[in-house]
Amino acid sequence: MQKQYIIRKFNPKDLDNVVKLNWVFLPENYPSFFFLENYTHWPEAFLVAESEGKIVGYVMCRVEEKYYRFSPVKLGHVLSIAVEKKHRRQGIATALMNGAEEGLVNAYGVDLIYLEVRVSNEPAISLYKKLDYRVLGVMPKYYSDGEDGYLMVKSISERASDRLITAVLGYRVKSL
Ligand SMILES: CC(C)(COP(=O)(O)OP(=O)(O)OC[C@H]1O[C@@H](n2cnc3c(N)ncnc32)[C@H](O)[C@@H]1OP(=O)(O)O)[C@@H](O)C(=O)NCCC(=O)NCCS
Numbered sequence: 001m002q003k004q005y006i007i008r009k010f011n012p013k014d015l016d017n018v019v020k021l022n023w024v025f026l027p028e029n030y031p032s033f034f035f036l037e038n039y040t041h042w043p044e045a046f047l048v049a050e051s052e053g054k055i056v057g058y059v060m061c062r063v064e065e066k067y068y069r070f071s072p073v074k075l076g077h078v079l080s081i082a083v084e085k086k087h088r089r090q091g092i093a094t095a096l097m098n099g100a101e102e103g104l105v106n107a108y109g110v111d112l113i114y115l116e117v118r119v120s121n122e123p124a125i126s127l128y129k130k131l132d133y134r135v136l137g138v139m140p141k142y143y144s145d146g147e148d149g150y151l152m153v154k155s156i157s158e159r160a161s162d163r164l165i166t167a168v169l170g171y172r173v174k175s176l
Pocket of ligand 1: 088
């Protein structure tokens with residue numbers, strides 16, 4: 001079957017539609033300036049999915065820096081992803097994640113990519129597992145309604161060993 005959507009970089013003219021998707025499909029909402037700020041700094045890792053001229057999904061990421069053994073480590077952080085309900089299970093989130101990872105790696109040289117997800121969010125957890133993210137641990141009561149979150153991570157560079165990951169992210173989680 002031919003793909004019914006395209007994946008492309010976010011453009012500020014998409015802002016209202018992306019903010020709307022965020023409000024409708026996620027309990028974690030951000031003000032418009034937060035989307036624009038991330039776009040300004042990391043445009044290669046902020047993508048949208050478009051179907052018949054309509055925005056039906058987005059993924060927004062940022063890049064953070066930590067230190068390990070006195071040298072900087074670049075962390076890609078997937079901040080938010082959502083796909084319009086009637087367009088789900090067509091590979092759109094997978095394509096968005098693949099595109100964002102490509103941007104994080106090729107444009108920003110990240111060593112690893114991480115994200116938070118509600119422990120009850122089975123669709124998202126299985127999406128991330130399928131993309132080779134693994135659960136590093138649980139963040140008790142991470143969400144504002146008291147739900148726990150998993151912190152999931154994927155190594156990218158050779159130096160992103162378990163030891164490095166524990167040093168830069170392990171402090172955020174209780175191990176399982
Ligand atoms: C999670 C979400 C982004 C997935 O989007 P999607 O476009 O349907 O995902 P894909 O079609 O790329 O699915 C890829 C894989 O993820 C898993 N998956 C997706 N939806 C699933 C579901 N409802 N139940 C179980 N597994 C699911 C499957 O392994 C799927 O592969 P398959 O279809 O070959 O079985 C979408 O459900 C969504 O927008 N949810 C609300 C917002 C949200 O929870 N965002 C994540 C916050 S951390």
